[in-house]
Amino acid sequence: MSAFTAAGTENLMAWDRRARPFMEVWYATLTHRRLRSGLWLRYTISAPRHGEPTCALWAFYFDPEPERSFAGRDVHPIDLLGHVPGRDDGAVVRIGDAWLSETHLEGRVTHGDRTLAWSLDLDPADRCYQHLPPLLRRRAAKRFSTLCSPNLSVAFSGTVELDGETVRYEGEAGCQSHRWGRRHSHSWTWAHCSTWEGGGDTVFEGLGVKAARGVPGLTFLYLRHLGEDLVFNGVRSALRARSRY
Numbered sequence: 736m737s738a739f740t741a742a743g744t745e746n747l748m749a750w751d752r753r754a755r756p757f758m759e760v761w762y763a764t765l766t767h768r769r770l771r772s773g774l775w776l777r778y779t780i781s782a783p784r785h786g787e788p789t790c791a792l793w794a795f796y797f798d799p800e801p802e803r804s805f806a807g808r809d810v811h812p813i814d815l816l817g818h819v820p821g822r823d824d825g826a827v828v829r830i831g832d833a834w835l836s837e838t839h840l841e842g843r844v845t846h847g848d849r850t851l852a853w854s855l856d857l858d859p860a861d862r863c864y865q866h867l868p869p870l871l872r873r874r875a876a877k878r879f880s881t882l883c884s885p886n887l888s889v890a891f892s893g894t895v896e897l898d899g900e901t902v903r904y905e906g907e908a909g910c911q912s913h914r915w916g917r918r919h920s921h922s923w924t925w926a927h928c929s930t931w932e933g934g935g936d937t938v939f940e941g942l943g944v945k946a947a948r949g950v951p952g953l954t955f956l957y958l959r960h961l962g963e964d965l966v967f968n969g970v971r972s973a974l975r976a977r978s979r980y
Contacts, residue, residue: 737861738957738966745885746827749876749915750780756918757782758880759826761835762793763857765891765909766930767902774895774909776842776895778828778835780816790814790830792878794844794851798896806898807846809848837885838909854892855904857911860886862957866942866955868969879946888929888938888959910931910940921945922952924978936962943978954978 750759759780769967776882777793782960789810796805817829826834833842837859864887867875890906908929926941938959946951954976955968967976 738865738868738964738968740865740883741862745863745883746913747821748752748780748828750782752931754917755782755788755875757916758919759915760915762914763840763855763886763891763909763912763925764833765855765904765907766905767907768930770797770902771799772902773864774853776840778830778842780813780828782813788862790816792830792842792844794834794842794853796851796895803853803897805849807844807849807851809844828970830856849898850896852896853893856897857860857889857892857909858890860889864957866940866957866968871970871973875946876916878917879917880918881913882912882914882942884910884912886911887940921947921950926937941978952978 742826746761748759750757751832752812760777762775762777764773764775775795779791779793781790781791790813791810793808793811798804811831815831817823817826817834820883823829825836827837828835838857840853840855840857843850858884864884864919865872868884887910888908891909892905894903895904910927922945925941926942929938931937940957945948951974953973956976957968957975960966
C-alpha cells in the first residue's frame, strides 16, 4: 500500500478537548539556503492525565553564528486554543493570535528580552506522507502516538523577524508535519533534509522510535531521488532496520 494519502484532512486537530492523556503537535522546519540558517516552529497541545491542559508555541532559529540563534517557548492556558473540531476560519490550529492553516503560518514567541515572529506562506503538497503503515498507524494512535507529514517538502515564502531584524524567505524548502496520540514515545529521533549542495529535488525523511521500554525499536525511512520514491516503512523493514542516536 502506498505511503502517501490525499484525504486532505491529515492536518485536522485530533484532540476532542476531553481525551486524557493526549498530546498533539504541528511543526514546520525550513532552511534558508543563502544564510545557511534553520527554523523550527511548533504549535502544541498537552492534556495530562492530572492537571490542566495547556497549549504552547515554540520557536527555534539556528544560525552559523551562535549568538544569533534563538530558542523560546510560550505556554498558554487552554482557553486560548481555537475552536475544534474542523477548521477555525481556515486555521487547523489557533493559539491566541498565532495560527497555522494549510497555506500559512503566523506567530510570535518571546524569551527574555528577545522575540522571534513569523509570517510564512507555503505551497501545499497534493499528497501526505505517512511514516507508519496503515495497520500500525491506527494502533499507534490509540496507544502511543502517530505522525504524518501533510507537506513533506514544499516551498515557504514570507518573513521572520528576530530581535527587530527581518529575514526574508523566497521559495525556501521546508517540511510541515502533524503528530498526535495518547502519549509521547519512550524514545524518538527524527531526521529530515530537502536542501542539498547542488540543489535538486532530493528528499530524505527518517524516523527511529521506541514506543515503550522493553519493546523493539522501529525505523522508518523514505528517500525521493530523481523522481523516484524509495519507501522503507513496512513492518518487516521497520523491525529489521537499525538506528542509533
